[in-house]
Amino acid sequence: xxxSIVGAGALGRVYGVRLAAQGDEVTFVVRPERVADAxxxxxxxVNSADRRDTLERxxxxxxxxxxxxxxxxxxxxxxxxxxxxxxxxxPADGRTVADLLLRGPSVPVVVLTPLLPPQRAGxxxxxxxxxxxxxxxxxGYLDERGVVRYWIVGFASTLIDDEGGAPAExxxxxxxxxxxxxxxxxxxxxxxxxxxxxxxxxAFFPLIAAIDAGGGTSALLEDEGVLxxxxxxxxxCVALADRVGTVAPWTxxxxxxxxxxxxxxxxxxxxxxxxEALRFLDAHFGPKLHAxxxxxxAAVLAMGRxxxxxxxxxxxxxxxxxxxxGAR
Numbered sequence: 001x002x003x004s005i006v007g008a009g010a011l012g013r014v015y016g017v018r019l020a021a022q023g024d025e026v027t028f029v030v031r032p033e034r035v036a037d038a039x040x041x042x043x044x045x046v047n048s049a050d051r052r053d054t055l056e057r058x059x060x061x062x063x064x065x066x067x068x069x070x071x072x073x074x075x076x077x078x079x080x081x082x083x084x085x086x087x088x089x090x091p092a093d094g095r096t097v098a099d100l101l102l103r104g105p106s107v108p109v110v111v112l113t114p115l116l117p118p119q120r121a122g123x124x125x126x127x128x129x130x131x132x133x134x135x136x137x138x139x140g141y142l143d144e145r146g147v148v149r150y151w152i153v154g155f156a157s158t159l160i161d162d163e164g165g166a167p168a169e170x171x172x173x174x175x176x177x178x179x180x181x182x183x184x185x186x187x188x189x190x191x192x193x194x195x196x197x198x199x200x201x202x203a204f205f206p207l208i209a210a211i212d213a214g215g216g217t218s219a220l221l222e223d224e225g226v227l228x229x230x231x232x233x234x235x236x237c238v239a240l241a242d243r244v245g246t247v248a249p250w251t252x253x254x255x256x257x258x259x260x261x262x263x264x265x266x267x268x269x270x271x272x273x274x275x276e277a278l279r280f281l282d283a284h285f286g287p288k289l290h291a292x293x294x295x296x297x298a299a300v301l302a303m304g305r306x307x308x309x310x311x312x313x314x315x316x317x318x319x320x321x322x323x324x325x326g327a328r
Contacts, residue, residue, distance in 0.1 A: 001179050004029055004068040006100055008041070008060070010140040010148045011112060012074035017043045017055045018183040025059075029100060032062040043140075043148040064104030070176050071104065073097060073111040073131075078295035080111075080119045098126035108169040110160060110176065112136045114201040116299045117244070120194065132173065133194035135159040137186065157186040161193035195245025202300055203241035206233035206317055209293045213320040226320060232313035237300065240309040293321055 001024045005012045008028040020026040030037075041058045045051040064071055073080075080097060101109060101123075109131045111123070124131055137158045140150025158180055160173055173189060180187035210230030214220025220227055241247050297318045304311040 001025070001175060002065070002067055002069045003027070003072060003176070003179075004061075004064045004070075004104070005072045005074055006064070006097060007074040007076075008034075008058070009074060009076075010142050010150065011136060011138060012072070013041050013148045014043050014138050014140055014150050015072060015074070015112070015136075015180070015185065016058070017041050017053050018185055019179060020055050020058075021053050022179070022183045024179055024183075027059045027061050027065050027068065029062070029064055030060050031095075035060045035062050039146070041148075042146070043150060045152060046149055047151050064100055066105055068105055068107055070107055070172050071101070071109045073109060073113060075113060076289065076292045077113055077115075077119070078292045080113060080115070080123050096126070098123060101127035101129065108132055108172050108176070110134045110173070112158075114197060114296070115194070116198050116201060116296070116303065117194075118299055118302060120198075132169070133161045133197050135193055135197050135200070152185065157188050159190045159193045159196070160187060162189040162191045163194075192245065196247070197245075199241040199245035199247045201296070202244055202303065203234070203238045203247045205296055205300055206230050206237055206314060209297060209317060209321060212290055212293050213317060213324060215324075226317075229313055229317050229320065233311070233317045236304075236309070236311045236313055240300070240304050240307060240311065243307045243309060244303065290321070290324065294318075297321065 001019075003016075003019055003024055004027045005016045006029045008016070008030050012028060016026045016028055037060065038057065041055040043053050075097060106129070109127070109129065110133075111120075111131050112134050115133050120131065120133065135158065137153045137156040138150055139153070140148050143149050158177075160177055162170075170189075177187040177189055207230060210220055210226060210233075211217055213230070214223050214226040220230075238247070297314065301311055301314060301318065304314070
């Protein structure tokens with residue numbers, strides 16, 4: 001299958017390298033200045049006896065190839081359109097995701113980035129096409145060697161919205177799910193993935209934003225003010241998430257169980273038995289993704305106003321994030 005992946009970060013590399021390893025033709029769409037980069041892509045699965053895959057010569061391009069059969073979007077949340085009617089964020093090279101899609105072939109577009117309703121509507125409006133939301137079952141980060149270290153959630157599949165794209169696109173989406181599954185990335189088409197994605201992202205957002213606001217996982221646990229604000233914001237966002245869609249079961253369990261008396265012992269245990277998981281949290285959700293947290297928080301607050309759900313604790317948490325912006 002000919003698959004184009006917009007973005008070559010941790011998520012894009014895991015999906016792309018796994019697909020390429022089984023013979024699919026994978027093109028990574030990157031910024032023009034990166035097209036000539038000849039370095040290999042290396043991925044290591046942490047929870048599978050350190051499985052290691054290397055793509056010696058990744059195929060890089062500045063645009064989506066005309067013969068692509070499906071496009072996967074794996075960029076950060078803040079690189080998507082901000083909402084319907086708004087201007088798409090303009091990166092340094094002047095090209096947005098919508099620009100790439102507008103110039104690309106009319107094929108299914110599957111967005112693996114967490115996607116809230118305003119961003120989905122904005123991207124569809126700017127790109128002038130329907131998109132298909134998806135929920136990845138992969139989490140990873142780029143380490144100091146330039147290697148992607150990642151986990152595949154054993155009890156979950158990559159979910160692709162069964163109703164996101166046009167009916168004519170379904171055979172290609174089904175084939176994509178089959179190709180991912182044969183690449184040991186279990187995937188399936190499922191109804192209401194868009195709503196589940198939005199609800200899960202909304203419920204979980206305060207916990208990931210708190211890692212940034214607190215200056216990292218360890219510092220967060222020592223800051224009673226930020227931690228308390230984040231836990232209160234989580235309760236608010238779970239209430240909002242119930243208005244948006246069905247939250248993934250694991251998220252519901254986590255948000256109910258987490259608290260100051262469970263979080264600290266849990267992190268202490270993780271530090272002993274799975275220290276790399278904490279490095280992942282700081283790398284994947286920490287200050288490096290500050291712009292994404294600001295954009296996502298603004299979107300969640302807008303959704304709260306739309307649904308009539310008060311989010312005072314989340315507003316305080318976003319104020320703490322803004323203070324970190326000024327301190328940089």
